Structure formats: structure tokens, C-alpha cells
């Protein structure tokens with residue numbers, strides 16, 4: 363990136379997994395008939411009063427503790443005033459200068475080494491409704507009219523703000539993956555970036571490498587996947603760098619990531635806190651989480667990714683790299699442990715997951731939860747390799763078919779006639795044939811060129827479509843060549 367370094371801070375919103383909304387008893391689940399999940403409170407009708415959802419507070423404390431934040435003994439809600447059709451009250455109940463939790467951190471590791479991202483704050487607020495712009499692009503520009511769905515209005519939302527401690531798009535992506543991973547372990551949110559239950563805005567600026575000052579930042583919105591986050595930041599770095607290299611100045615503004623065009627475009631100039639006329643929410647009492655509740659939540663925290671990673675190294679003897687990959691999401695770790703529980707060598711299972719399985723997922727942009735092969739099917743397949751029923755090479759073909767079809771390894775092996783040939787007599791015939799067809803290699807071998815034997819093994823493997831047991835072929839060939847001389 364030449365003489366510049368990127369400075370990145372993220373603002374994440376996660377919808378909390380509660381049954382009812384933040385301040386009323388409406389159903390908080392995703393989707394449904396538009397505006398069916400609404401009531402006078404979440405529609406902002408006059409004369410109604412909000413009542414705080416206790417479960418939302420518990421879930422927020424759960425995440426805040428997992429991020430090692432301090433929970434405020436007393437916090438309050440503020441009204442954030444602005445006008446937008448998706449917000450019927452014309453203000454959002456949020457938190458401002460007295461948030462629920464502050465000063466946490468998340469430790470991460472990349473090949474270049476470990477790094478820590480400070481968590482500035484974790485606070486509670488409510489989600490807005492959803493505006494559907496009726497136009498081809500779905501964006502407001504050029505739309506004929508817009509429709510409002512308030513089912514989402516008032517759904518409990520957690521906002522997490524990081525310190526500007528992130529330096530690269532890779533780090534930003536890893537942070538988001540790990541945060542999602544943690545939230546999945548805690549079961550506090552659905553974490554579906556495509557459905558919008560997990561959203562991320564990125565603030566980014568550049569500064570000359572070595573400088574300690576912060577440059578003017580832009581805020582990027584509308585990234586609904588890890589990949590989008592990475593690409594948007596990558597793009598924004600080049601955009602800002604080009605302006606700076608040409609002596610221009612970065613304008614502080616909010617920009618919109620357009621995944622199709624692979625660019626960010628200006629959305630609006632930056633709004634400031636004073637634009638929102640924040641003032642304490644008069645309809646809610648201050649929130650003072652009791653010590654006992656906090657300790658109860660702390661005691662109930664499940665194993666988190668960092669602990670699971672450590673346990674994977676110790677319990678299964680896995681290298682660091684394996685432990686990281688296998689705990690990169692809850693479902694990945696669960697899949698691994700379910701497979702290993704059936705008895706195969708953990709490192710072998712890990713190798714299949716990091717190799718073939720990951721390649722399969724990456725190529726198709728799939729999640730492990732979407733594949734057809736079950737953990738127990740993978741375990742069986744690995745055991746068949748361990749028992750010598752199929753060779754490691756054949757196993758790749760078998761596994762691919764398992765992933766495609768969801769069939770058991772044994773079924774695939776039977777259908778395709780892939781069992782490893784370890785029968786000496788059956789192999790002897792193929793070996794004799796191979797020797798007869800390759801007099802030159804046989805000659806080479808007899809003149810002391812030991813390597814000629816690998817070529818002959820290869821020929822036998824080819825004739826048997828990879829089904830011959832290679833060690834045995836090697837042995838038999840050597841015996842034949844030495845004795846047959």
C-alpha cells in the first residue's frame with residue numbers, strides 16, 4: 363500500500379434473539395406478512411409507553427462479558443431524533459453517553475502475528491422498519507414509490523463499536539468472522555448477514571505509515587457479507603490513496619458499497635451527534651443491572667471460540683493452524699467433534715476438513731451447514747482409509763461423491779467399484795503385464811536405477827484405476843524385479 367497505512371473501526375449491529383421486541387410484546391421473528399407484527403408501541407402511536415425487554419438486557423450482557431467489557435452499574439436510554447419513514451416515532455430509542463458496556467477487547471491471530479481490537483462500547487437500541495423502494499435497483503434513486511414494513515421496527519438491536527485498531531481488510535474480515543463466531547456460541551443472535559440480522563458499517567481513513575495521527579475517515583455502509591466487507595475496504599483504500607497521492611483531500615462522508623459495480627458511492631455527508639438532538643428518554647427508568655444478574659450471566663457463559671481452540675490443541679493434539687480453522691465457526695467445530703466422536707484419527711479428520719471439504723465449500727460459496735455429507739459419514743470414510751479398504755487417493759473421489767450426493771462412503775465405493783486391491787494374486791497378474799510392457803524401465807532398474815520402480819508402480823496404479831494398494835504394489839514389484847532377474 364506504499365507509504366500509507368489504513369485505520370479501520372467497525373460499527374456492528376446485531377439483532378438479538380428474543381421472542382418479543384425491545385419495548386413491546388410483538389413477535390420479534392424475521393419476516394411474515396408486512397406490518398402484521400406491530401402494535402401501538404412499535405408503531406409509535408401517541409399515549410403509549412415502552413417497557414424494556416429483560417431478555418434483551420441479559421443477552422447484551424452475555425455478549426459484553428464475552429468481549430471482556432465492563433458492565434455499567436447504571437446506564438440510561440436516549441432518544442436519537444431524526445426523520446425517516448421507516449421510523450414511526452421519529453426518534454430511535456438508543457444509548458448515548460452512558461452505554462450498557464464499555465472497554466472490552468477481542469484478541470485475534472493472523473499469520474503475521476496476534477493483534478487486539480479494542481471494543482469501545484456495547485449498547486442496546488431498537489431496530490427500524492424496513493423500506494422497500496419499488497424500482498429495478500431497489501434503491502431510492504429512480505424508484506416510483508416506497509413501501510414500509512414495520513415488522514422489524516422495535517426489534518432489539520445490539521450495537522458494538524470498535525476502537526480504530528484494525529489495519530487491513532483481512533483483519534476486518536477476521537474480526538467480523540470471530541465476532542459472529544462468538545455470537546453463535548453465545549446464541550445471542552441469528553447472525554445472518556444476508557437477512558440483515560448482523561450488519562456492519564466500516565469507518566476507514568489512511569495516514570502516512572509511521573504517523574500516530576488519524577486522518578479524515580469515510581463510513582461505508584451496505585456490506586452484507588464478509589466478502590463484501592473485504593472488497594469494500596480494499597476498494598476504499600485505493601480510492602482514498604489515489605486522492606491523497608494527487609494532493610486532494612478526503613471528504614468526511616458516508617458512502618454506499620455497490621457490490622455489482624465494485625465501488626463505493628457517496629450517500630450523504632457525515633451527520634454529527636448534535637444533528638440528532640440526543641436527550642434522555644423520559645419514558646424509561648435508568649437501567650441498573652444487579653451484580654447478581656451479571657454474575658449469573660457470567661457463570662452461564664458457554665465455551666467460547668478461544669477456549670475451544672485451546673481445547674482442540676490439547677485434547678486432539680492439533681496444530682495451531684488446524685485449531686484455528688476448525689473453530690472459525692461454531693458449525694465447523696461441531697462438525698469436527700461429531701466426526702471425531704466416532705473414533706477416527708482427529709488429525710486425519712482435520713486434514714479432510716481443511717483440504718477437500720474447505721475447497722468444496724469455497725468453490726461453491728457454501729457454509730458447512732449446507733453440505734450433504736454428515737460428520738459421521740466423513741468419520742466412516744476416514745476409517746475406511748485407515749483400514750486400507752480404499753487408498754487416500756481414491757478417498758478423494760469417494761468424498762467428492764459423498765459431498766455431492768450425501769451417500770455413504772461404502773455405497774459410493776460399491777457403486778463405482780473402488781475398493782482397494784490388496785489381493786496379491788490379483789496384483790501379480792497386473793504386475794507381470796506391466797513388466798512385460800516396459801522392458802526399458804526394467805533394464806534401467808537392473809542397471810541400478812532404483813527410481814525406475816516408481817514409474818512401474820505408477821503404471822500399475824493406472825491400470826487399476828488407482829485401486830491397487832500402492833505399498834503392496836511397490837513390494838511385489840521389487841520382489842518380482844529382483845527375483846525375476
Ligand code: ADP
Nearest residue numbers: 369370371372524525526565566567576577579
Ligand atoms: P463518529 O463521530 O463518526 O461517530 P466515532 O469517534 O464515534 O466517530 O467513531 C465511530 C467509529 O469510527 C469507531 O468504530 C471508531 O473506531 C472509528 N474511527 C474513529 N476515527 C477514525 C478514523 N480517523 N479512521 C478510521 N476509523 C475511525
Ligand code: ZN
Nearest residue numbers: 386388401404
Ligand atoms: Zn409492538
Ligand code: MG
Nearest residue numbers: 373523634635
Ligand atoms: Mg459516534
